[in-house]
Amino acid sequence: MMAENTIAAIATAPGEAGIGIVRLSGEKSIHILDKIFKPTKKNSIRDYEPRRITHGKIIDPDTQKIVDEVLVTYMKGPYTYTAEDVVEINCHGGMVPVKNILDLVLRQGAFMAERGEFTKRAFLNGRIDLSQAEAVMDIIKAKTSTGFDVALNQLEGSLSNEVKAIRHDLLEVLAHITVNIDFPDDDIEELTYDKLEQDSIKILEKIDKLLDTAHTGKILKEGLNTVIIGKPNVGKSSLMNALLKESRAIVTDVPGTTRDIIEEIISVKGIPLRITDTAGIRETEDVVEKIGVERSKESFNKADLVIFILNASETLSIEDKEIMDKLQHKETIVLMNKTDLPNVIDLDELKELLPGKSIIPISVKENKGLDLLEDKIVNMVYEGKVQRHEDSLVTNARHKRALEVGKTSMEEGIEAIRSGLALDFVEVDIKNCWESLGEITGDTTSEDMLDRIFSSFCIGK
Ligand SMILES: Nc1nc2c(c(=O)[nH]1)N(C=O)[C@@H](CNc1ccc(C(=O)N[C@@H](CCC(=O)O)C(=O)O)cc1)CN2
Ligand SMILES: Nc1nc2c(ncn2[C@@H]2O[C@H](COP(=O)(O)OP(=O)(O)OP(=O)(O)O)[C@@H](O)[C@H]2O)c(=O)[nH]1
Numbered sequence: 001m002m003a004e005n006t007i008a009a010i011a012t013a014p015g016e017a018g019i020g021i022v023r024l025s026g027e028k029s030i031h032i033l034d035k036i037f038k039p040t041k042k043n044s045i046r047d048y049e050p051r052r053i054t055h056g057k058i059i060d061p062d063t064q065k066i067v068d069e070v071l072v073t074y075m076k077g078p079y080t081y082t083a084e085d086v087v088e089i090n091c092h093g094g095m096v097p098v099k100n101i102l103d104l105v106l107r108q109g110a111f112m113a114e115r116g117e118f119t120k121r122a123f124l125n126g127r128i129d130l131s132q133a134e135a136v137m138d139i140i141k142a143k144t145s146t147g148f149d150v151a152l153n154q155l156e157g158s159l160s161n162e163v164k165a166i167r168h169d170l171l172e173v174l175a176h177i178t179v180n181i182d183f184p185d186d187d188i189e190e191l192t193y194d195k196l197e198q199d200s201i202k203i204l205e206k207i208d209k210l211l212d213t214a215h216t217g218k219i220l221k222e223g224l225n226t227v228i229i230g231k232p233n234v235g236k237s238s239l240m241n242a243l244l245k246e247s248r249a250i251v252t253d254v255p256g257t258t259r260d261i262i263e264e265i266i267s268v269k270g271i272p273l274r275i276t277d278t279a280g281i282r283e284t285e286d287v288v289e290k291i292g293v294e295r296s297k298e299s300f301n302k303a304d305l306v307i308f309i310l311n312a313s314e315t316l317s318i319e320d321k322e323i324m325d326k327l328q329h330k331e332t333i334v335l336m337n338k339t340d341l342p343n344v345i346d347l348d349e350l351k352e353l354l355p356g357k358s359i360i361p362i363s364v365k366e367n368k369g370l371d372l373l374e375d376k377i378v379n380m381v382y383e384g385k386v387q388r389h390e391d392s393l394v395t396n397a398r399h400k401r402a403l404e405v406g407k408t409s410m411e412e413g414i415e416a417i418r419s420g421l422a423l424d425f426v427e428v429d430i431k432n433c434w435e436s437l438g439e440i441t442g443d444t445t446s447e448d449m450l451d452r453i454f455s456s457f458c459i460g461k
Contacts, residue, residue, distance in 0.1 A: 014095060026084050139151045146389050216389070219381050235338065313338045
C-alpha cells in the first residue's frame, strides 16, 4: 500500500555537523534521485544494488552546478523504514547543503514531509503499530538513559505484545458469548456465566497490572517536576551541584524563555528530576516574597516533589515555618543540611511540625546523606509497584486513558455478568473494552487522533 506522494525532509538536526541527511520516501524517490545524482563510478543509480552506499555528486539539472559531494543509499520497499522506496542522501553537515538538496528534490516533484510523516507511513503500511511509532518519538526526546531504555522497549513491542494478548483474550470471550447467544441452552448457561466471570476477571487483572506501571512510566519518560526550596544560604545551590556532579546530567536551558526560568535535568539513578528554578528569585532575600513571586509559585504548585532544605546548625526561623505551612499537601523530602556543624534543631519538634514527611540529615559539604536522598526518591517513584524500569510498560498518558476506559468497560461487563443480565449487554461492554485497547496499538484509532499524534513529532522523523 503505497501513499501517492513522495515525501522529503531533512532528517538530521539543524546546525553545524559532520554529516547531514535528506531523506525521501515514496514511489518516485529513485526517479527523483536519478535526475539529480551523478555517481562517480557508474552511469546511473539503477546500476547499483539497493542498500549499497554510493559516492557521487548532486548536480542541479537546470544549471548543471554541483550542489554537494555526497553518499547516497536507496532502499527498495517494502523492507525499509517506511515500507516504501526510500532514498537517503548523506551530504556535508551544516545548514546550506541540506537546505539546497531539500529545495532541489522538492523542485523535482517531492513533497515536503509533514511532521512524523515517515513514521506515520511506517505505521499506515503496517511495519509498526501505533505505540511503536510513538516510541520512536519518545526515543528522540529521552532525557536519561533509563527513559531511553523504556522507550526502546516499547519500540521493540513490549507494550504492544501485552495489549495484543489482552485483546486476544477479549476476542475469545466475545466468541464464547456469540456462541451462547446463537445457541442458547439453559443448562450450559449457568456454567457459562461462571466461566465468563472468571475469564473477565482475569482480563481485568491484566489491565490493572499494566495500569500499575503507568505512574513510574510517566515519571521515567517525562521526569519528576522538582522544586528545591529553603531560605537563603541553606545550601540549595550546593545540593544542586552535588546532584549534578553525581549524575552526569544533561543541563538544558529551555529555549524561548527570557533566561529567567532555568530547567535543569538531573538523573537520580535514571530518574529524571526536572528542577525548575527562577534565577531572579535567588537574589531576593525575603523567603516569603520568594514564594510569592508568581513564577516560583507556579513551579511550586506544579511540583511533583518538593525538596525542602533546613540548616541544622540554626534554630528554626519564621521563614522556615512559613515554608512548612505550605508543604502540607505536597510530596516533600526534608533535608537537614550542614550536619557537619553542631546540630541545634530539635528533631522531635521538627517531626511534629512536618507530620508524615521524611526527614533526612545530610551534609552537602562532607558529601554525607546524599545516597539516602537518592534512595528515597527512587523508592517514591517506584512505589514498590514496579521493581525494574523494564517493567514500566505504560509511559504515555494516551495509553493510560485507553486502559482506564477499557477497565471501566470491563468492570461494567463483570457487573452485568454478576447481575445475570442478558449476554447481549455483556457483549457490548467487552466489545467496548476491546475497542479502547485497540486505540493503543492503533487498530481502532480515528483519523483525527492519528493526525494529532503524528503532528507532535519532529520534522523529518
Ligand atoms: N540512515 C538511517 N539511520 C537510521 C534510521 C534511518 O531511517 N536511516 N532509523 C530511523 O529511525 C533508525 C533505524 N531504524 C530503522 C528501522 C527499520 C528499518 C528497515 O528498513 N526495516 C525493514 C527492513 C529490515 C531488513 O530486512 O533489514 C523492515 O522492518 O521491514 C530501517 C531503519 C536509526 N538509524
Ligand atoms: N558547613 C556546611 N556548609 C555548607 C553545607 N552546604 C552548603 N554549605 C555552605 O553554605 C553556603 C551557602 O550555600 P548555597 O548552596 O549557596 O546556599 P543557597 O541555599 O543556594 O543560597 P541562596 O542562593 O542564597 O538561596 C555556602 O558557603 C556553602 O559552602 C554543608 O553541608 N555544611
